[in-house]
Amino acid sequence: MTESAAPNSAGEYIHHHLTNHVIGHGFWSLNVDTLVTSAALGLIVFGVLFLVARSVTAGVPGKLQSAVEVVLEMVQTQVHDSFHGDAKIVAPLALTIFLWVFAINAMDLLPVDLAPTIAGLFGVEHWKVVPTTDPNHTFAMSLTVFILCVIGNFVAKGPGGYAKEALTVPFGPAMAPFNLIFRIIEDLAKPISLSLRLFGNMYAGEMVFILIGLMPWYVQWILGAPWAIFHILVITLQAFIFMILTVIYMSMAYESH
Amino acid sequence: MNINATIIGQAITFAILIWFTMKFVWPPITAALDERAQKISDGLAAAERGKADLQLAEKRSADALVEARQKGAEIIAMSEKRRAEIIEEAKAEAIAEAERVKAAARAEIEQEAHRAREVLRAQVSSLAVAGAERILRREVNAQAHADLLSALSAEL
Numbered sequence: 338m339t340e341s342a343a344p345n346s347a348g349e350y351i352h353h354h355l356t357n358h359v360i361g362h363g364f365w366s367l368n369v370d371t372l373v374t375s376a377a378l379g380l381i382v383f384g385v386l387f388l389v390a391r392s393v394t395a396g397v398p399g400k401l402q403s404a405v406e407v408v409l410e411m412v413q414t415q416v417h418d419s420f421h422g423d424a425k426i427v428a429p430l431a432l433t434i435f436l437w438v439f440a441i442n443a444m445d446l447l448p449v450d451l452a453p454t455i456a457g458l459f460g461v462e463h464w465k466v467v468p469t470t471d472p473n474h475t476f477a478m479s480l481t482v483f484i485l486c487v488i489g490n491f492v493a494k495g496p497g498g499y500a501k502e503a504l505t506v507p508f509g510p511a512m513a514p515f516n517l518i519f520r521i522i523e524d525l526a527k528p529i530s531l532s533l534r535l536f537g538n539m540y541a542g543e544m545v546f547i548l549i550g551l552m553p554w555y556v557q558w559i560l561g562a563p564w565a566i567f568h569i570l571v572i573t574l575q576a577f578i579f580m581i582l583t584v585i586y587m588s589m590a591y592e593s594h
Numbered sequence: 595m596n597i598n599a600t601i602i603g604q605a606i607t608f609a610i611l612i613w614f615t616m617k618f619v620w621p622p623i624t625a626a627l628d629e630r631a632q633k634i635s636d637g638l639a640a641a642e643r644g645k646a647d648l649q650l651a652e653k654r655s656a657d658a659l660v661e662a663r664q665k666g667a668e669i670i671a672m673s674e675k676r677r678a679e680i681i682e683e684a685k686a687e688a689i690a691e692a693e694r695v696k697a698a699a700r701a702e703i704e705q706e707a708h709r710a711r712e713v714l715r716a717q718v719s720s721l722a723v724a725g726a727e728r729i730l731r732r733e734v735n736a737q738a739h740a741d742l743l744s745a746l747s748a749e750l
């Protein structure tokens with residue numbers, strides 16, 4: 338694509354790379370690339386985990402089992418430090434988020450032209466290979482977490498306790514309407530910030546990769562390699578942040594303020 | 595940012611993944627980790643116990659050694675004593691035996707002497723008789739004078 342570096346085609350190049358493969362119109366349309374890529378990565382990651390879990394041994398572990406154990410113990414430690422309830426879902430939820438987001442973010446490290454080119458071979462015009470650059474994906478995750486938080490609130494405090502907390506914290510019963518408004522803003526801010534943080538980081542990162550892709554091929558590595566190496570940190574960090582914030586939100590749901 | 599039905603699809607995928615992890619991935623691996631931790635702590639405890647046992651056994655063997663040495667010394671002393679006793683006994687016995695032999699020899703000598711005396715006496719009496727015969731130059735009926743002769747020999 339380097340020979341098409343003229344302003345007009347550069348804009349087309351960027352636009353092409355940032356367009357989802359959409360089926361349908363309006364709201365009831367589907368970003369096929371997001372769905373397929375994330376599902377495939379989910380199958381691979383959790384299929385491997387399942388294989389490890391099936392053959393897991395308390396004796397001397399293999400390399401793969403050790404790797405899984407390292408991740409799992411990291412997640413377990415984080416959850417143990419932040420979450421003091423007894424809900425069984427939190428640690429597996431955190432592990433799922435961390436590994437899935439990590440795997441999806443890692444797609445960012447693929448050469449930017451690879452996925453669209455392969456898709457082009459099959460006659461598909463667009464293929465945005467990093468689902469976390471699609472707000473549909475990040476919002477789906479954060480809203481699911483949000484729903485789990487609401488369920489956690491109901492389970493841990495009961496409807497009465499939940500309502501009482503929403504009406505009396507932080508200013509006391511006399512300011513109930515303000516408390517409720519604050520609570521609604523706070524609860525809405527959580528999933529929005531959670532998903533936009535991940536989306537923004539990955540979208541910006543992908544954008545930089547695309548811009549680097551616009552440069553002549555013989556200088557791309559000067560910027561591309563450092564950015565990719567730096568991005569290894571970014572994708573891990575973003576997965577970790579999403580995980581740890583989820584654990585904190587869940588602990589807020591299960592514990593009284 | 596065009597939100598569309600993808601959000602629902604992604605939420606479903608996410609929910610399935612959470613459920614799957616919770617059901618099939620998390621429990622067995624954490625169970626194995628707990629089990630291994632348990633095994634390791636058991637192993638460490640066993641090693642600690644083994645060390646203590648070894649120390650105890652070492653102490654016990656040292657004690658046994660001391661005791662055996664003591665007993666050996668005792669046995670040696672006792673046998674020493676016994677030896678002296680046996681020697682003393684043997685000495686006493688030998689002395690007694692010598693006394694006995696001496697006494698027997700003395701008795702025998704006395705008997706021998708007695709017998710010799712008897713024989714001498716008999717010979718003296720027969721010599722006396724023969725002398726008397728010669729002196730009397732007469733037929734002396736030995737038969738008739740037996741009483742006299744034996745009385746004489748008894749007197750000698």
